Amino acid sequence: MRVTIQPDTEGVLNADAGTTVRRSVLPCGVRVLTEEMPGVRSVTIGYWIGVGSRHEADHQYGSTHFLEHLLFKGTTKRSALDIAAAFDAVGGESNAATGKESTCYYARVLDADLPLAVDVLTDMVTSAVIDPEEMETERGVILEELAMAEDDPADVAQERFTAQVLDGHPLGRPIGGTPEAIEAATREDVVDHYRHWYRPEELVITAAGGLDHDQLCRMVSEALESSSWDISIASSPTPLKTARDEVIPVRAGTEQITKQVEQTQLLLGGRGFSASDPDRFALSLLHAVLGGGMSSRLFQEVREKRGLAYATYSFSAAFTDAGLYGLYAGCLPSKVEQVTAVMGEQLERMAAEPVTEEELTRAKGQLRGGTVLGMEETASRMNRLGRAELVRGEFVDISETLAEVEAVTAADIQKVAARLLDSPRAVTVVGPAA
Template structure:
């Protein structure tokens, strides 16, 4: 089993080469300053996806800096000393490329997809943004308003509201429970100096990971990365190592997680109620993540899943119904979702609960297990058919666990999952405090389907 971990996170000069699938070749280098570069050369591709990752997310914000990580995602596109916002946008538009960014709870990524001949341009522009953002005062004020509009747009989407409230219920006062984009209050309150402090503290060589997949020359990209970050004024200590990865602490050691279940009813004038039920899940690096993938497929991952069949097909109670999971370094969440008529919430919650309970009590039948495994395997392979997904996979692996499995090795892990493992994990997840989030047109006194969570009811 190839691993990307060499020492805590590698040392300068570290090199690793792994042949993966269909002739693809993954290479990893640790450059001066502790910068990590990972590439996956994919034969037959004419395009390349590149990402500059900073292993810092919303959970890393300190008091007075909440919302800064997402703020920076916006501001880095507003200009550097060598190019303004229009020049950044035009560089990619002029070659038919795509560029964007994403902020998470544990990382931020600036990425692009271009033709292979345009990779030098894409890398130069993205690394210029990462190393040399000006954070102009006027641009800062204007972008504050843009972010507030983005948050307002999210608040108008009942599905987004449900997901944000659910995460806050599951993780409580822990930093993972904070909204990734900040809140209107934190965005209005955070000053430019605080965002700049966050930028200077976290956008440093040891936190930078550059990944690329497609038609890419690893050595050429490493040379370009060094040239670009030095041009951006970063000093690169030849002996510096990458920042260590987050430690996967035991859940019992994490502070702020609720110890009891709860219900939150959020009033919105909607035609449907958005219902989320669940709790803590598995950390990203947990060996049972393959079991969780199969569990998710069986319970709510497809049209043949138990939730879809029981709630939509047999009873017509919902159009959208599914289960989901998300993992972080030291924790995760697992949940079930359904969108239904407000008057059907009680019945839907009972069905969500019942299907989860049955899965946790009885091993699934062999044909259902085989179907779930087949779904996970097929989606995995199909999801890695493009350069963007391969680039993202490298970045997430390097930042979270450091363990690189080939597609074949991953499929073998999935195919080894047993019915007993699925049952046992379903029972373990169900034993965690369970939380119910309902967003819909309810008055303060109306709580549908929340009897088993009465102790923790909150109305918003």
């Protein structure tokens, strides 16, 4: 079943393999989506705000990630220790993730402890203090986090490659900001960012596991009534951020980032597809054949036959209105030119000739197994609901997803490869100077 999500639509979206998906919109504009999973004793719940690093004003760059840290540092009712102790006391887990297009604060608890998770997460999202002293402490923590990433050649390669493929676009910026931006961030900038985005009409709550949808809606409503938000005014949810009609430039060619390490990190790629592109299922199968496992073409050609690298694979990243694809290998500096040529040849071969029937069957089995096994976890289902609401604007159940995958032909994969090759090619190399 494929269901387009309308801003104020409520009801059952799907019933798949014994689970039930429901969506409600509270009078204040908060959206609640759940997947009830009979027989499961845990719940993963996420509080999503549709703001990521791409939405930051220049003077607020890094604020989204800053807030991810600061919301755990205390509210008008709880200290940072109170927040941590609340989840520790019930054996639960809590964390947050900042992305390029959204931020999610989430927890996994026993079904009986869902009221506690709702109470604490609602308090964090609606009533953060953003204490000046805590902000200075977290400034230091974030700078250490960025320094750690800069010491990891693989992280450096991924960030530089993204900036090269999405040249000059906010999507190309590092999610966590830069040391310069974090150093320059003021409390006023961060608070303004918080007040602008953290509002009822921007909040999406998704949960999956052993729960009752109506009970969760009541818990959320009660928690919001005692929060710092004014929910007395009726409001509609913020509309889906639609795709923009723009072509993001690629900084084509090879860019070398010199680091004194033993192994060079190599990425080759270009523009990919948006999250709602109709060819996304064929793209997934292309990656399964090209670089999705030990039987993939990259693994066989780069590692098994030629011994040029230990790790090699292909990947994609999809956003509301853009995307990128890449081929990766870690190799000795002396092998960079050879590995680059082999990876490029394998991609070009995908466009020049159809994949074999054996490869297609194996790729479909790989995606089918990965999709179904991934949905065994409540966190995966919670995340799927969040992306359906904030990125795609539609919910696709597992059965429909598998049917879409099964319908892909070898010709479809060949066409997708040709689309990828239409993009200018970027190569990022992180390692010793050639």
